[in-house]
Amino acid sequence: MIERKSTKELILSSLYDLLRENPYEKVTVSAIVKNCGISQRTFYHHFKDKYDLMEWSYLHALDDAYEQNRADMTFRKWLRLTAETAWESRLALQKFTQYSGQNSLRASLQEPLTERCLNVIHDVYGDSITEELERVVSFYIGGLISYVERVLSNAVIPTPEESVSLFEMCVPACMRKYL
Numbered sequence: 001m002i003e004r005k006s007t008k009e010l011i012l013s014s015l016y017d018l019l020r021e022n023p024y025e026k027v028t029v030s031a032i033v034k035n036c037g038i039s040q041r042t043f044y045h046h047f048k049d050k051y052d053l054m055e056w057s058y059l060h061a062l063d064d065a066y067e068q069n070r071a072d073m074t075f076r077k078w079l080r081l082t083a084e085t086a087w088e089s090r091l092a093l094q095k096f097t098q099y100s101g102q103n104s105l106r107a108s109l110q111e112p113l114t115e116r117c118l119n120v121i122h123d124v125y126g127d128s129i130t131e132e133l134e135r136v137v138s139f140y141i142g143g144l145i146s147y148v149e150r151v152l153s154n155a156v157i158p159t160p161e162e163s164v165s166l167f168e169m170c171v172p173a174c175m176r177k178y179l
Helices: 007-019 029-036 040-046 050-068 075-088 090-097 105-125 131-152 160-169 173-178
Strands: none
Touching: 007 029, 007 040, 007 050, 007 090, 029 040, 029 050, 050 075, 050 090, 050 105, 075 090, 075 105, 075 160, 075 173, 090 105, 090 131, 105 131, 105 173, 131 160, 131 173
């Protein structure tokens, strides 16, 4: 049976198709919609711009993986899902990390990933989110994003398992109880 893609997934496939041969900054909304045969109005109904689409592509995949594993979620598993999702999206993320403008990978993912990490801490462990914990998690997530940006520019990209091992070594002291 052929699986029908949602409009958002169709748009994302078009973006990924264009990224195979073009740098991220050269891909336009016009090219995306032309490539998948939809109108710009339809695109803008779903996304505010191509940066919103790129952010959604990673976060949507991460949120889907989270929902599928929600019943036995742990902080360690969330780190693994984060690394696996980045690995699966690595070709597009490589192109995106080469872009350093206002809507860079760091600018797009810092806040939503921090929020998702805090949700895991609250939902799975029942801990309240203090200002201090929020600052520590934000700093930690910033480090993870920096690591991903750096390794995506290398010829050899570490596997999710290798990345998670490093992620775990770098967990701040106040978050070690979640491991």
